[in-house]
Amino acid sequence: MSAILSIFKREFLSYFRSSLAYVFLIVFILLSISLTWFVGSFFKSDDANLNRFFVFLPWVFAIFTPAVGMRLWAEERKTGTWELLLTLPVSVTQAVVGKFLAGWAFITLALFSTFTMPASVAYLGDPDWGPIISGYFGAILMAGAYLSICSLTSALTKSQVIAFVLGFIICLLLVLSGWSIFSELFSGLPVAIVDAISNFSFITHYESMMRGLITIKDILFFVSLIIFSLILNIVVLER
Amino acid sequence: MIEADKLVKDYGPIRAVDNVSFKVEKGDVLGFLGPNGAGKSTSMKMITGFLRPTSGTARIGEIDVRENPIEAKKLFGYLPESGPLYEEMTVMEFLDFICSMRGICKKKDKTEKIQRVVEICHLEGVRNQPIDTLSKGFRQRVGMAQAVIHDPACLIMDEPTDGLDPNQKLEVRKFISSMAEEKAIILSTHILEEVEAMCNRVIIIANGKILVDETPENLRKRHPHFNAVRLKIRGEKGEVKEFLNGHSLVKEIVDESGQILVVPKNGENIDETLFQAAKDKNWQVTQIEKPHTGLEEVFANLTK
Ligand SMILES: Nc1ncnc2c1ncn2[C@@H]1O[C@H](COP(=O)(O)OP(=O)(O)OP(=O)(O)O)[C@@H](O)[C@H]1O
Ligand SMILES: [Mg+2]
Numbered sequence: 126m127s128a129i130l131s132i133f134k135r136e137f138l139s140y141f142r143s144s145l146a147y148v149f150l151i152v153f154i155l156l157s158i159s160l161t162w163f164v165g166s167f168f169k170s171d172d173a174n175l176n177r178f179f180v181f182l183p184w185v186f187a188i189f190t191p192a193v194g195m196r197l198w199a200e201e202r203k204t205g206t207w208e209l210l211l212t213l214p215v216s217v218t219q220a221v222v223g224k225f226l227a228g229w230a231f232i233t234l235a236l237f238s239t240f241t242m243p244a245s246v247a248y249l250g251d252p253d254w255g256p257i258i259s260g261y262f263g264a265i266l267m268a269g270a271y272l273s274i275c276s277l278t279s280a281l282t283k284s285q286v287i288a289f290v291l292g293f294i295i296c297l298l299l300v301l302s303g304w305s306i307f308s309e310l311f312s313g314l315p316v317a318i319v320d321a322i323s324n325f326s327f328i329t330h331y332e333s334m335m336r337g338l339i340t341i342k343d344i345l346f347f348v349s350l351i352i353f354s355l356i357l358n359i360v361v362l363e364r
Numbered sequence: 365m366i367e368a369d370k371l372v373k374d375y376g377p378i379r380a381v382d383n384v385s386f387k388v389e390k391g392d393v394l395g396f397l398g399p400n401g402a403g404k405s406t407s408m409k410m411i412t413g414f415l416r417p418t419s420g421t422a423r424i425g426e427i428d429v430r431e432n433p434i435e436a437k438k439l440f441g442y443l444p445e446s447g448p449l450y451e452e453m454t455v456m457e458f459l460d461f462i463c464s465m466r467g468i469c470k471k472k473d474k475t476e477k478i479q480r481v482v483e484i485c486h487l488e489g490v491r492n493q494p495i496d497t498l499s500k501g502f503r504q505r506v507g508m509a510q511a512v513i514h515d516p517a518c519l520i521m522d523e524p525t526d527g528l529d530p531n532q533k534l535e536v537r538k539f540i541s542s543m544a545e546e547k548a549i550i551l552s553t554h555i556l557e558e559v560e561a562m563c564n565r566v567i568i569i570a571n572g573k574i575l576v577d578e579t580p581e582n583l584r585k586r587h588p589h590f591n592a593v594r595l596k597i598r599g600e601k602g603e604v605k606e607f608l609n610g611h612s613l614v615k616e617i618v619d620e621s622g623q624i625l626v627v628p629k630n631g632e633n634i635d636e637t638l639f640q641a642a643k644d645k646n647w648q649v650t651q652i653e654k655p656h657t658g659l660e661e662v663f664a665n666l667t668k
Contacts, residue, residue, distance in 0.1 A: 205448030
């Protein structure tokens, strides 16, 4: 346990040592807020809620999470520090989990830095806090699922660029598969298959949490995806 | 203490390490020699459990690194080739991290252990410097500090003196020798004098196979001119040559423009025999010397 904690701490702090992480953080905040205000206004709703913010999150995360996750293992492979890390008395599982949690914490921090959004909603109207809280909760879960995939792609290569691109493509597919326009593309296919594809989408599972409905099914989807990806991640590193 | 048991590593069609077995006990310092690409680093990576062997295994203090990696890893310190380090940390933060990872958590323990290696490795001046701003030699010292911080029973070092200045090289050799008694140590190097200075055992490996596993003294005896004597004689040499050629202890004599190199059979010492002969037969010896027989030539003969 203490090994996971040490790895977590080192990894988390290392985000703040690299100027790149600050750039990502700023881009994330600017992107998510500007999308909400400028593009989001097309879907104008007069309710005092954060739907206009949450609805873009799956897309923003599809870029932001690979950017945060790409360094997790690729950098260690490139600099050779994984040889140091994996010859210390820790299991690959501990190392994978510790690093994953650090990245997750960093994304969660980024997410919380958008707290100006609910604050301004509260200022402008009388918000329904339920959907806001469940929306954030869902967003954190979703980010974890994205990150676990990016941690895996990062473990596959020495190159952070390849890790990013690979992670981005997979994340994008997982968003797209639930997008209505995308499912129309498959309208020729049997309904069961179209459903199955959209069932694998993050949007499908995030949508209800956005509206304030947290179901076991959706939580299980994200959690099992995290566990599945991390297990693959461990297998890849065990070589 | 450290045991390699029929280690094999294939990279696709290339066999990088081929059936490498040896045992290193407490008190031993094993020098791992071999040309570039021989498989030294690959062997060490398998022994430390970083690489999965294609077949075979390694044991550290009876613990199998494949079956029980965590327990095995507690017993050794490892300096990987070209000492990879977490660049963004300062030296102190890095050593602190290594301590935590090694289960040295109590503040007092930690301070003590870190202080010890900071002194040994002369890191006082760079304690709070980020590692990415250190020179190569200092990085190597941090790598060394990291490997010995928990005072391990086994020490595995891949080219420990690489990148060090001559003073530091000497210092590191002394340091390693000082630990030799209570540890089992494996180190790889390309500097043969280091082997003679520190090691009591040498393994030469080429193309993944062990060629030689013996003491440095025995290795030296493999030199074709081991214990040879070079004589410079005034006057007529024919008689001298005739005598030496017929001598039972002499393998051959080599005429070297005015000097005679006498090569003994089986590397036996013929100094006295020669002195006696010179005296008895009244040779006019003006110069007598034993040519240097370095490990370089032995190494070259074995691996070329
Ligand atoms: N990841 C890899 N993929 C393919 N081949 C590899 C890999 N790592 C090492 N090799 C090959 O294995 C062989 C042994 O390499 P190794 O690094 O063990 O040599 P070495 O004895 O440490 O050499 P040096 O003295 O240069 O450090 C080399 O032929 C090398 O090209
Ligand atoms: Mg090497």
